[in-house]
Amino acid sequence: MLCGTFPIQLAQACFEEIVAGNVEDDHECLIKSFLLLLPPGEEKILANALNGHDFDQNEVVDILSEFEVRVLPTPSNITSTIIQVAKSELIHKPYIALKRIRETMPKFWNTISRVHIKVMYQLTCPSAENVLKILSSTPTDSSEEKVYRWLCRYIKESDGDVLLNLVRFVTASSVVIPGEYISVRYEPMPLLAMRPKSKTCFTILVLPKY
Helix, strand or coil, rough: CCCCCCCCCHHHHHHHHHHCHHHHHCHHHHHHHHHHCCCCHHHHHHHHCCCCCCHHHHHHHHHHHHCCCCCCCCCCCHHHHHHHHHHHHHHCCCCCHHHHHHHHHHHHHHHHHHHHHHHHHHHHCCHHHHHCCEEEEECCCCHHHHHHHHHHHHHHHCCCHHHHHHHHHCCCCCCCCCCEEEEEEECCHHHHCCCCCCEEHHHHHEEEEE
């Protein structure tokens, strides 16, 4: 609250458990948070399996064996198996740490529900949609308009890590703060010195004019 930030790097299931408890009943949150712990390739394999697609049993066994799963995954039990793994990794194993964090949090958090937390994660996560919403630009000529279009296309095609680094580059924070805008400005630069620049104190992104 003091710094105007939010811990989106902390798994949502963990944060909901810290603040509101009973996240074990929220299977969607547990699965989503667990999948984000995995490398992209493994995340895609398990996501496809959860969506009912045919999956290579050996690949899924290799992934889940890292979490000491001894049940053979099948289409009928893959969802329940991953939910159990998520509970173990996100709630049971870090239980003491989560409890200690909760003990230090001010009473303000007693009024926050799981619905509030979900909304905060949605609003502050540097997704393409959220980043585009906070851009502020007033191009003065066709060159600047072209550069701004390129920036928007770049943002739309970028993944979460790239967008997080972009927001951090401009704002020195890893989260999108609703109501605070990134001002996009343009300036001529020598050909060999063309590169994006930022002024984090004023959340300004400076782009070269082409």
